[in-house]
Amino acid sequence: MTTVIHSADSDTPAPLSLAKIVEMTGGKLMPLAIAPSHADDSRETLRLTGAAPPPEAQKGEITMVDQAQNAAAIRGCNADVLITPAALAAETLCGNGNQDSDQDAPAWQIVVEDVHAAFTQIILHFRPPFGDEVPGTGVHSTAKVHPSSQISASASIGAGVTIGPDCKIHAGVSIAAGCTIGANCVLYPNVTLYSYSRLGDRVVIHAGSVLGAHGFGYRNVDGKHIPTGQLGYVQIDNDVELGASVTIDRGTYGATRIGEGTKIDNQVMIGHNCRIGKHNLLCSQVGIAGSCSTGDYVVLAGQVGLRDHIHLDDHVIVGAQAGVMDNLTKGVYLGSPATPQKDQLRMLAVQRKLPELRRDIKDVQTQVAALARQDDTSATQPPMNDSSSKAA
Structure with missing residues (x-):
């Protein structure tokens, strides 16, 4: 038995053009240095339908890197667009600039001041919050x-x-x-x-x-x-x-x-x-x-x-x-x-022997102490001379 609650709109979010993303984020659009040579000029025609981190991003989506040292994460990435805090060059991404032209990579990058704030705006477009209303049964x-x-x-x-x-x-x-x-x-x-x-x-x-x-x-x-x-x-x-x-x-x-x-x-x-x-x-x-x-x-x-x-x-x-x-x-x-x-088993074997080793060490310490006392006693006793022994 189910009950129907009030209705609400649940339309699929509209795709975003490059121009719209630039407007939303206040960023600067430019081609990515390692974009495949066969990538067409899609500045006017490209429409993005989602946003995801580099390991998950697919064709038709936008991704992000927040620091230059993390740029290698987009090697082989399927996304079409990258949000980044600074323009990235092939040397930054590949180390030698000899990127295979057939390897997947975003064709465009949008440079913004605050990557996380910009990417948050885009994520919220594709997965908008549903409000604070508390649902009923x-x-x-x-x-x-x-x-x-x-x-x-x-x-x-x-x-x-x-x-x-x-x-x-x-x-x-x-x-x-x-x-x-x-x-x-x-x-x-x-x-x-x-x-x-x-x-x-x-x-x-x-x-x-x-x-x-x-x-x-x-x-x-x-x-x-x-x-x-x-x-x-x-x-x-x-x-x-x-x-x-x-x-x-x-x-x-x-x-x-x-x-x-x-x-x-x-x-x-x-x-x-x-x-x-x-x-x-x-x-x-x-x-x-x-x-x-x-x-x-x-x-x-x-x-x-x-x-x-x-x-x-x-x-x-x-x-x-x-x-x-x-x-x-x-x-x-x-x-x-x-x-x-x-x-770990070797360490456990040693640990199990620790009580026995402790007893052995105490025995050795006792023996050393006894030997030390004997040495001290011998050092403090005066030597016996010949005259005193003859008189006796």
């Missing part, structure tokens, strides 16, 4: 729910939400505006999806999990912690299962992504901008800081913690309660900081 009139799906009467389905066939949405579930849910998904009681979250097919999310909350991003202004923009979303690929009370933060501009077939246990926390690979296993109480990435078939045992901005290669296994402080290549890792299993 029921299904919004602009939501599209497949007739075969079952929605609890106490669930809240927001504006512009799309729910595919054969889904089951249980009591107390809250799906905010702009979310997309594929086929055969199950959301157990009190699951919360913030705006623009995206689920693939056959996704299972257990009770109390939260997807798309704002990332833990702040900047210090006049001694106060001011939140930075959290304008991205969460993408859950096909056949993923999330345990109870899992939290996954939205990306800063693009996606925090969970790869196909990954299984996540209860009470796992994943920070903003993370990219978890396919068929990972993340056990209970794992904590992953922002902007981390993993390959495929990675296993993180219970209470493993990852610092920010690190990568784990395919097939990495990290043992329980390990603290990962750097990139890891294929293998098994234990301890905090996490080290290869072989090294």
Whole structure:
């Protein structure tokens, strides 16, 4: 049984021309130095339909780099336009200026004073906020729910939400505006999806999990912690299962992504901008800081913690309660900081011998002290002379 709430418009945002973006941002438009030689002059005809960070950007979209030293991120990028704080040359991007003319690269760059402010304006055009209105229970009139799906009467389905066939949405579930849910998904009681979250097919999310909350991003202004923009979303690929009370933060501009077939246990926390690979296993109480990435078939045992901005290669296994402080290549890792299993076992073997070593050291110290006392006694006794011995 579902209820229809008041209606609202949910039109697709209009494409942006180069001229419009220049007007919005106050930037300067110029060709990018490494643009492919076969790129046509699209100044008047190009229309952009989205915005995303370099790893996610596609044809017809705009991307950004905020510092010259990060410019290499656009090598092979499919975006058509780049927002940047300074005009970039081939030497900056490639080191030698011999960029392959057939390699993908944006054809245009727009130079602005404040990259993040400009990119925020563009993101908000393509993913506009839905306002501060608190939704009620029921299904919004602009939501599209497949007739075969079952929605609890106490669930809240927001504006512009799309729910595919054969889904089951249980009591107390809250799906905010702009979310997309594929086929055969199950959301157990009190699951919360913030705006623009995206689920693939056959996704299972257990009770109390939260997807798309704002990332833990702040900047210090006049001694106060001011939140930075959290304008991205969460993408859950096909056949993923999330345990109870899992939290996954939205990306800063693009996606925090969970790869196909990954299984996540209860009470796992994943920070903003993370990219978890396919068929990972993340056990209970794992904590992953922002902007981390993993390959495929990675296993993180219970209470493993990852610092920010690190990568784990395919097939990495990290043992329980390990603290990962750097990139890891294929293998098994234990301890905090996490080290290869072989090294960690050697250290554990030494640790087990520490009580015995301590006793041996104390015995040696006792023996040394006794020898020292004997030396002192011999040094203080006067030598016996011949006359005194004869008289005796």
